Amino acid sequence: MSAKRNYGALYAAPQGLWLLAFFAAPLAIIVAYSFMRKGLYGGVTGELSLDAYRALANPSLLAVAARTLAVSLAATALTLLIALPCGYHIARSRNQALRLFLVIVPFWTNFLVRIYAWIAILGNEGFLNDFLRALGVVADPVQFLYNQWAVVLVLVYMYLPYAILPLFSTIDKFDFTLLEAARDLGATKPQAMGRVLLPNIQGGVVTAVLFTFIPIFGAYAVPLLVGGKDSYMLGNIIADQVTKTRNWPLASAISMTVTALTGVAALAFLYRSRKPAPAPLEGQGGAS
Numbered sequence: 224m225s226a227k228r229n230y231g232a233l234y235a236a237p238q239g240l241w242l243l244a245f246f247a248a249p250l251a252i253i254v255a256y257s258f259m260r261k262g263l264y265g266g267v268t269g270e271l272s273l274d275a276y277r278a279l280a281n282p283s284l285l286a287v288a289a290r291t292l293a294v295s296l297a298a299t300a301l302t303l304l305i306a307l308p309c310g311y312h313i314a315r316s317r318n319q320a321l322r323l324f325l326v327i328v329p330f331w332t333n334f335l336v337r338i339y340a341w342i343a344i345l346g347n348e349g350f351l352n353d354f355l356r357a358l359g360v361v362a363d364p365v366q367f368l369y370n371q372w373a374v375v376l377v378l379v380y381m382y383l384p385y386a387i388l389p390l391f392s393t394i395d396k397f398d399f400t401l402l403e404a405a406r407d408l409g410a411t412k413p414q415a416m417g418r419v420l421l422p423n424i425q426g427g428v429v430t431a432v433l434f435t436f437i438p439i440f441g442a443y444a445v446p447l448l449v450g451g452k453d454s455y456m457l458g459n460i461i462a463d464q465v466t467k468t469r470n471w472p473l474a475s476a477i478s479m480t481v482t483a484l485t486g487v488a489a490l491a492f493l494y495r496s497r498k499p500a501p502a503p504l505e506g507q508g509g510a511s
Protein backbone atom coordinates (compact mmCIF):
# COMPACT_ATOMS: atom_id res chain seq x y z
CA MET A 224 0.00 0.00 0.00
CA SER A 225 1.25 3.46 -0.82
CA ALA A 226 1.77 5.86 2.03
CA LYS A 227 -0.88 8.52 2.55
CA ARG A 228 0.13 11.93 1.29
CA ASN A 229 0.33 14.73 3.85
CA TYR A 230 -1.66 17.73 2.67
CA GLY A 231 -1.01 19.81 5.80
CA ALA A 232 1.27 22.27 4.00
CA LEU A 233 -1.27 22.71 1.20
CA TYR A 234 -4.09 23.40 3.66
CA ALA A 235 -1.95 25.92 5.53
CA ALA A 236 -0.83 27.73 2.35
CA PRO A 237 -3.77 30.23 2.18
CA GLN A 238 -3.26 31.23 5.80
CA GLY A 239 0.50 31.53 5.27
CA LEU A 240 0.01 33.71 2.18
CA TRP A 241 -2.48 35.90 4.07
CA LEU A 242 -0.03 36.43 6.96
CA LEU A 243 2.81 37.08 4.53
CA ALA A 244 0.86 39.67 2.53
CA PHE A 245 -0.91 41.52 5.35
CA PHE A 246 1.42 41.06 8.34
CA ALA A 247 4.98 40.12 7.47
CA ALA A 248 5.34 42.36 4.39
CA PRO A 249 3.98 45.57 6.03
CA LEU A 250 6.08 44.90 9.12
CA ALA A 251 9.19 44.46 6.94
CA ILE A 252 8.45 47.79 5.24
CA ILE A 253 8.14 49.57 8.60
CA VAL A 254 11.42 48.00 9.78
CA ALA A 255 13.18 49.12 6.61
CA TYR A 256 11.77 52.68 6.82
CA SER A 257 12.93 53.01 10.44
CA PHE A 258 16.55 52.62 9.31
CA MET A 259 16.32 55.18 6.49
CA ARG A 260 16.75 58.94 6.36
CA LYS A 261 13.85 61.34 6.00
CA GLY A 262 13.35 62.78 2.52
CA LEU A 263 13.46 66.50 1.87
CA TYR A 264 9.73 66.69 1.19
CA GLY A 265 8.71 63.75 3.32
CA GLY A 266 8.89 60.04 2.77
CA VAL A 267 12.26 58.32 2.90
CA THR A 268 15.52 58.20 0.96
CA GLY A 269 17.53 55.10 0.20
CA GLU A 270 20.29 56.18 2.60
CA LEU A 271 20.64 54.10 5.75
CA SER A 272 20.62 56.03 9.02
CA LEU A 273 19.98 55.62 12.75
CA ASP A 274 18.69 59.18 13.13
CA ALA A 275 15.14 58.01 13.77
CA TYR A 276 16.20 55.80 16.68
CA ARG A 277 18.43 58.55 18.09
CA ALA A 278 15.40 60.87 18.06
CA LEU A 279 13.58 58.50 20.40
CA ALA A 280 15.69 59.90 23.25
CA ASN A 281 13.91 63.26 22.92
CA PRO A 282 12.62 64.22 26.42
CA SER A 283 9.18 65.23 25.12
CA LEU A 284 8.81 61.90 23.35
CA LEU A 285 9.88 60.03 26.48
CA ALA A 286 7.27 61.97 28.47
CA VAL A 287 4.56 60.89 26.01
CA ALA A 288 5.79 57.28 26.25
CA ALA A 289 5.58 57.40 30.07
CA ARG A 290 2.08 58.88 29.87
CA THR A 291 1.04 56.20 27.38
CA LEU A 292 2.30 53.45 29.68
CA ALA A 293 0.55 54.93 32.73
CA VAL A 294 -2.77 55.36 30.92
CA SER A 295 -2.55 51.86 29.41
CA LEU A 296 -1.83 50.22 32.77
CA ALA A 297 -4.60 52.15 34.53
CA ALA A 298 -7.16 51.38 31.81
CA THR A 299 -6.17 47.71 31.66
CA ALA A 300 -6.35 47.32 35.45
CA LEU A 301 -9.79 48.98 35.65
CA THR A 302 -11.04 46.91 32.71
CA LEU A 303 -9.93 43.70 34.41
CA LEU A 304 -11.48 44.71 37.76
CA ILE A 305 -14.83 45.29 36.05
CA ALA A 306 -14.62 42.32 33.68
CA LEU A 307 -13.88 39.71 36.38
CA PRO A 308 -17.18 40.07 38.32
CA CYS A 309 -19.08 40.51 35.04
CA GLY A 310 -17.62 37.31 33.58
CA TYR A 311 -18.30 35.47 36.85
CA HIS A 312 -21.89 36.70 36.99
CA ILE A 313 -22.58 35.70 33.37
CA ALA A 314 -21.03 32.26 33.91
CA ARG A 315 -23.20 31.66 36.99
CA SER A 316 -26.36 33.06 35.41
CA ARG A 317 -29.16 30.90 34.06
CA ASN A 318 -29.70 33.37 31.23
CA GLN A 319 -26.23 33.51 29.73
CA ALA A 320 -27.40 34.17 26.17
CA LEU A 321 -29.15 37.46 27.08
CA ARG A 322 -26.21 38.74 29.11
CA LEU A 323 -23.70 37.83 26.40
CA PHE A 324 -25.94 39.57 23.89
CA LEU A 325 -25.85 42.76 25.99
CA VAL A 326 -22.03 42.56 26.12
CA ILE A 327 -21.76 42.13 22.34
CA VAL A 328 -24.29 44.85 21.41
CA PRO A 329 -21.70 47.70 21.49
CA PHE A 330 -19.78 45.94 18.69
CA TRP A 331 -22.74 46.67 16.40
CA THR A 332 -22.13 50.42 16.70
CA ASN A 333 -19.38 52.26 14.88
CA PHE A 334 -16.27 52.98 16.96
CA LEU A 335 -16.43 56.75 16.35
CA VAL A 336 -20.15 56.89 17.15
CA ARG A 337 -19.47 55.41 20.58
CA ILE A 338 -16.71 57.97 21.23
CA TYR A 339 -18.97 60.87 20.23
CA ALA A 340 -21.69 59.45 22.48
CA TRP A 341 -19.28 59.82 25.42
CA ILE A 342 -18.50 63.37 24.30
CA ALA A 343 -22.24 64.08 24.40
CA ILE A 344 -22.37 62.65 27.94
CA LEU A 345 -19.24 64.27 29.40
CA GLY A 346 -19.18 67.61 27.54
CA ASN A 347 -19.72 70.96 29.24
CA GLU A 348 -23.24 71.00 27.82
CA GLY A 349 -23.61 67.24 27.97
CA PHE A 350 -26.07 65.02 29.77
CA LEU A 351 -23.96 64.63 32.93
CA ASN A 352 -23.42 68.35 33.46
CA ASP A 353 -27.09 69.07 32.70
CA PHE A 354 -28.08 66.45 35.30
CA LEU A 355 -25.77 67.92 37.95
CA ARG A 356 -27.04 71.44 37.30
CA ALA A 357 -30.64 70.23 37.49
CA LEU A 358 -29.91 68.75 40.93
CA GLY A 359 -28.27 72.00 42.02
CA VAL A 360 -24.95 70.24 42.72
CA VAL A 361 -22.94 72.58 40.46
CA ALA A 362 -23.55 76.00 38.98
CA ASP A 363 -20.80 76.02 36.36
CA PRO A 364 -20.01 73.10 34.06
CA VAL A 365 -17.50 70.54 35.34
CA GLN A 366 -14.64 69.77 32.96
CA PHE A 367 -15.11 66.03 32.51
CA LEU A 368 -13.59 65.98 29.03
CA TYR A 369 -10.11 66.66 27.65
CA ASN A 370 -8.06 65.09 30.43
CA GLN A 371 -6.41 61.75 31.11
CA TRP A 372 -9.30 60.50 33.26
CA ALA A 373 -11.67 60.91 30.32
CA VAL A 374 -9.24 58.93 28.16
CA VAL A 375 -9.07 56.11 30.72
CA LEU A 376 -12.86 56.03 31.15
CA VAL A 377 -13.60 55.81 27.42
CA LEU A 378 -10.81 53.27 26.83
CA VAL A 379 -12.24 51.05 29.57
CA TYR A 380 -15.67 51.25 27.96
CA MET A 381 -14.29 50.52 24.48
CA TYR A 382 -12.27 47.44 25.41
CA LEU A 383 -14.37 46.00 28.24
CA PRO A 384 -16.06 43.36 26.00
CA TYR A 385 -12.60 42.12 24.92
CA ALA A 386 -11.91 41.28 28.57
CA ILE A 387 -15.35 39.97 29.55
CA LEU A 388 -15.66 37.39 26.77
CA PRO A 389 -12.43 35.41 27.41
CA LEU A 390 -13.00 35.57 31.17
CA PHE A 391 -16.55 34.27 30.80
CA SER A 392 -15.35 31.47 28.51
CA THR A 393 -12.79 30.36 31.10
CA ILE A 394 -14.99 30.76 34.18
CA ASP A 395 -17.84 28.89 32.49
CA LYS A 396 -15.63 25.77 32.32
CA PHE A 397 -14.60 26.02 35.99
CA ASP A 398 -15.86 23.36 38.42
CA PHE A 399 -17.68 25.45 41.02
CA THR A 400 -17.89 22.52 43.43
CA LEU A 401 -14.24 23.30 44.20
CA LEU A 402 -15.36 26.59 45.77
CA GLU A 403 -17.89 24.74 47.91
CA ALA A 404 -15.18 22.28 48.98
CA ALA A 405 -12.88 25.16 49.88
CA ARG A 406 -15.61 26.73 52.02
CA ASP A 407 -16.18 23.38 53.74
CA LEU A 408 -12.45 23.27 54.57
CA GLY A 409 -12.70 26.58 56.39
CA ALA A 410 -11.82 29.13 53.73
CA THR A 411 -13.69 32.39 53.59
CA LYS A 412 -15.35 33.37 50.31
CA PRO A 413 -12.55 35.84 49.35
CA GLN A 414 -9.93 33.18 50.18
CA ALA A 415 -11.74 30.61 48.05
CA MET A 416 -11.96 33.06 45.17
CA GLY A 417 -8.32 34.11 45.43
CA ARG A 418 -6.72 30.68 45.99
CA VAL A 419 -9.04 28.37 44.05
CA LEU A 420 -10.89 30.32 41.35
CA LEU A 421 -8.20 32.76 40.18
CA PRO A 422 -5.40 30.18 39.70
CA ASN A 423 -7.76 28.00 37.66
CA ILE A 424 -8.90 30.83 35.35
CA GLN A 425 -5.40 32.20 34.84
CA GLY A 426 -5.56 31.55 31.10
CA GLY A 427 -8.62 33.75 30.74
CA VAL A 428 -7.04 36.51 32.82
CA VAL A 429 -3.90 36.46 30.65
CA THR A 430 -5.98 36.61 27.46
CA ALA A 431 -8.09 39.47 28.83
CA VAL A 432 -4.99 41.48 29.77
CA LEU A 433 -3.35 40.95 26.37
CA PHE A 434 -6.57 41.74 24.47
CA THR A 435 -6.89 45.07 26.30
CA PHE A 436 -3.36 46.32 27.08
CA ILE A 437 -1.89 45.88 23.57
CA PRO A 438 -4.58 47.80 21.63
CA ILE A 439 -4.89 50.43 24.37
CA PHE A 440 -1.12 51.06 24.25
CA GLY A 441 -1.44 51.98 20.58
CA ALA A 442 -4.76 53.85 20.85
CA TYR A 443 -5.21 56.88 18.60
CA ALA A 444 -8.83 57.99 18.24
CA VAL A 445 -9.80 58.07 21.93
CA PRO A 446 -6.90 60.30 23.14
CA LEU A 447 -7.38 62.56 20.12
CA LEU A 448 -11.12 63.14 20.59
CA VAL A 449 -11.58 63.11 24.38
CA GLY A 450 -8.06 63.68 25.72
CA GLY A 451 -6.86 67.04 24.55
CA LYS A 452 -3.30 68.26 24.04
CA ASP A 453 -1.95 67.07 27.40
CA SER A 454 -3.29 63.54 26.89
CA TYR A 455 -1.49 62.68 23.66
CA MET A 456 -0.30 59.09 23.43
CA LEU A 457 2.22 57.37 21.20
CA GLY A 458 -0.46 56.50 18.64
CA ASN A 459 -1.13 60.22 18.16
CA ILE A 460 2.58 60.97 17.80
CA ILE A 461 2.92 58.30 15.12
CA ALA A 462 -0.07 59.71 13.21
CA ASP A 463 1.31 63.27 13.42
CA GLN A 464 4.73 62.17 12.17
CA VAL A 465 3.12 60.48 9.15
CA THR A 466 0.50 63.08 8.19
CA LYS A 467 1.84 66.43 9.44
CA THR A 468 5.65 66.45 9.64
CA ARG A 469 5.92 63.54 7.14
CA ASN A 470 8.79 62.03 9.10
CA TRP A 471 8.20 58.44 8.11
CA PRO A 472 11.46 57.06 9.58
CA LEU A 473 10.63 58.46 13.04
CA ALA A 474 7.05 57.17 12.84
CA SER A 475 8.39 53.74 11.84
CA ALA A 476 10.97 53.76 14.65
CA ILE A 477 8.30 54.61 17.23
CA SER A 478 6.02 51.90 15.80
CA MET A 479 8.79 49.29 15.97
CA THR A 480 9.67 50.30 19.53
CA VAL A 481 6.02 50.02 20.60
CA THR A 482 5.71 46.65 18.86
CA ALA A 483 8.90 45.34 20.48
CA LEU A 484 7.95 46.56 23.97
CA THR A 485 4.43 45.15 23.83
CA GLY A 486 5.74 41.89 22.39
CA VAL A 487 8.32 41.49 25.16
CA ALA A 488 5.76 42.42 27.82
CA ALA A 489 3.27 39.89 26.41
CA LEU A 490 5.88 37.11 26.33
CA ALA A 491 7.02 37.91 29.88
CA PHE A 492 3.41 37.94 31.11
CA LEU A 493 2.73 34.61 29.41
CA TYR A 494 5.89 33.11 30.90
CA ARG A 495 5.00 34.20 34.43
CA SER A 496 1.43 32.96 34.04
CA ARG A 497 2.66 29.46 33.21
CA LYS A 498 4.47 29.08 36.53
CA PRO A 499 2.65 26.56 38.75
CA ALA A 500 0.36 28.19 41.28
CA PRO A 501 0.78 27.35 44.98
CA ALA A 502 -1.32 24.50 46.32
CA PRO A 503 -4.71 26.01 47.21
CA LEU A 504 -5.89 26.17 50.79
CA GLU A 505 -3.07 24.08 52.21
CA GLY A 506 -3.64 23.89 55.94
CA GLN A 507 -6.78 26.01 55.80
CA GLY A 508 -8.88 23.38 57.55
CA GLY A 509 -6.89 23.52 60.76
CA ALA A 510 -6.56 27.29 60.73
CA SER A 511 -10.22 28.04 61.11
